[in-house]
Amino acid sequence: MSTAGQVIKCKAAVAWGPGQPLIIEEIEVAPPKKGEVRVKILATGVCHTDAYTLSGKDPEGEWWPIVFGHEGGGIVESVGEGVTSVQPGDHVIPLYIPECGQCKFCKSGKTNLCSIVRSTQGRGLMPDETTRFTCKGQKLYHYMGCSTFSQYTVLSEISVAKINPKAPLDKVCLLGCGITTGYGAATKTANVQPGSTVAVFGCGGVGLSVIQGAAARKASQIIAVDKNPKKFEYAKKLGATDFVNPDDYDKPIQQVLIEMTDGGLDYTFECIGNTKLMRAALESCHKGWGESIIIGVAGAGEEISTRPFQLVTGRVWKGSAFGGVKGRSELPSLVENYLEKKFEIDMFATHQFKLGDINKAFEIMHDGDCIRAVISFE
Numbered sequence: 001m002s003t004a005g006q007v008i009k010c011k012a013a014v015a016w017g018p019g020q021p022l023i024i025e026e027i028e029v030a031p032p033k034k035g036e037v038r039v040k041i042l043a044t045g046v047c048h049t050d051a052y053t054l055s056g057k058d059p060e061g062e063w064w065p066i067v068f069g070h071e072g073g074g075i076v077e078s079v080g081e082g083v084t085s086v087q088p089g090d091h092v093i094p095l096y097i098p099e100c101g102q103c104k105f106c107k108s109g110k111t112n113l114c115s116i117v118r119s120t121q122g123r124g125l126m127p128d129e130t131t132r133f134t135c136k137g138q139k140l141y142h143y144m145g146c147s148t149f150s151q152y153t154v155l156s157e158i159s160v161a162k163i164n165p166k167a168p169l170d171k172v173c174l175l176g177c178g179i180t181t182g183y184g185a186a187t188k189t190a191n192v193q194p195g196s197t198v199a200v201f202g203c204g205g206v207g208l209s210v211i212q213g214a215a216a217r218k219a220s221q222i223i224a225v226d227k228n229p230k231k232f233e234y235a236k237k238l239g240a241t242d243f244v245n246p247d248d249y250d251k252p253i254q255q256v257l258i259e260m261t262d263g264g265l266d267y268t269f270e271c272i273g274n275t276k277l278m279r280a281a282l283e284s285c286h287k288g289w290g291e292s293i294i295i296g297v298a299g300a301g302e303e304i305s306t307r308p309f310q311l312v313t314g315r316v317w318k319g320s321a322f323g324g325v326k327g328r329s330e331l332p333s334l335v336e337n338y339l340e341k342k343f344e345i346d347m348f349a350t351h352q353f354k355l356g357d358i359n360k361a362f363e364i365m366h367d368g369d370c371i372r373a374v375i376s377f378e
């Protein structure tokens, strides 16, 4: 029987307040309004950014109770008025950076940061300033326009990428954030050139994906930097050539890397969210041309600094959100590359849990053994 137009009752992991464990609740999900779609989520990754906002460190994360999750895969259940680009049954990946194709940002050709829905999304609301979730008579906020820790969620039409239904959603859901972010940061934001040298600070899901991107671009030297040596096995499989544990040295890591690379690297990437390492990554760059890309998310109130002379002498500091990737137009081809075995995803999905064990997924993520935990709903 069709559920279109009806309120759906389903399970979701609800965060009632900062620092509290998620509680599995029965929630109500309203039908999609004009320009919106309701999606049945089949799988979702758990990202460090979910944990970061849950911890209370996100300056934008003041909206409680909330349904987290932004690395999901699902099937369109119903669509609201005026929706033409997807229909019930389509397989989709939710996008925390939408792509309207019409706004100043989308038309610029310079960025993936679509401006439509961003202001309400940053306040946990749908574009009409309301939410589609309730629990025990209370409204629940949305997270990053996605809220994939729910069996059903509502998104803007421009916040879903339609993908090949042959792709396993419990794997390609990871393209909703970490893997695309790292790969895109290397191949789009930095546009790593063949024969160049690269250092990647932090070899979690994001850093490993930078390595995959740098290897695809035929970088000649890819240095994996991590305090956890277990990450080096994954880094090697994805194409890293050198491995550096900062704890093995009694000098600053930038000095170690500069000495290893005849004066510094062509590209460095910070994939941790540590402002001291953002500085170290910049200062590891080669004088005159080295570029450092910040990907890691730092806590509220934290700031970056360096001697301005580092920039005066030609190093470039950049940032990257979702790897500079335009989700609706570019994610489908990453899915095809995965299906054609040209692109690695499976290795990243190291742990699997059911929704009821989602707090274990958060715990294991902090252990350091996990690249990505994938939650399934069935």
Ligand SMILES: NC(=O)c1ccc[n+]([C@@H]2O[C@H](COP(=O)([O-])OP(=O)(O)OC[C@H]3O[C@@H](n4cnc5c(N)ncnc54)[C@H](O)[C@@H]3O)[C@@H](O)[C@H]2O)c1
Pocket (backbone or CB within 6 Å): 047, 048, 049, 052, 177, 178, 181, 201, 202, 203, 204, 205, 206, 207, 225, 226, 227, 228, 231, 246, 271, 272, 273, 274, 277, 294, 295, 296, 297, 298, 320, 321, 322, 323, 368, 370, 371
């Ligand atoms: N900009 C974006 O669009 C975007 C997207 C996704 C994630 N992120 C952010 O990227 C960062 C990385 O995400 P992730 O999922 O890969 O995280 P992760 O925790 O899995 O990986 C971080 C890695 O850094 C290592 N590390 C920690 N401290 C270190 C230190 N002092 N020296 C060396 N290594 C150290 C850890 O051992 C780990 O392997 C997070 O801050 C996340 O919030 C940003």
Ligand SMILES: N[C@@H](CCC(=O)N[C@@H](CSCO)C(=O)NCC(=O)O)C(=O)O
Pocket (backbone or CB within 6 Å): 047, 048, 049, 050, 058, 059, 060, 061, 097, 113, 118, 177, 297, 320, 321, 322
């Ligand atoms: N809201 C925080 C920053 C959080 C942040 O940097 N988010 C990244 C995505 S992390 C995905 O796991 C991002 O790209 N944001 C772009 C956007 O949200 O438009 C803060 O206010 O500091």
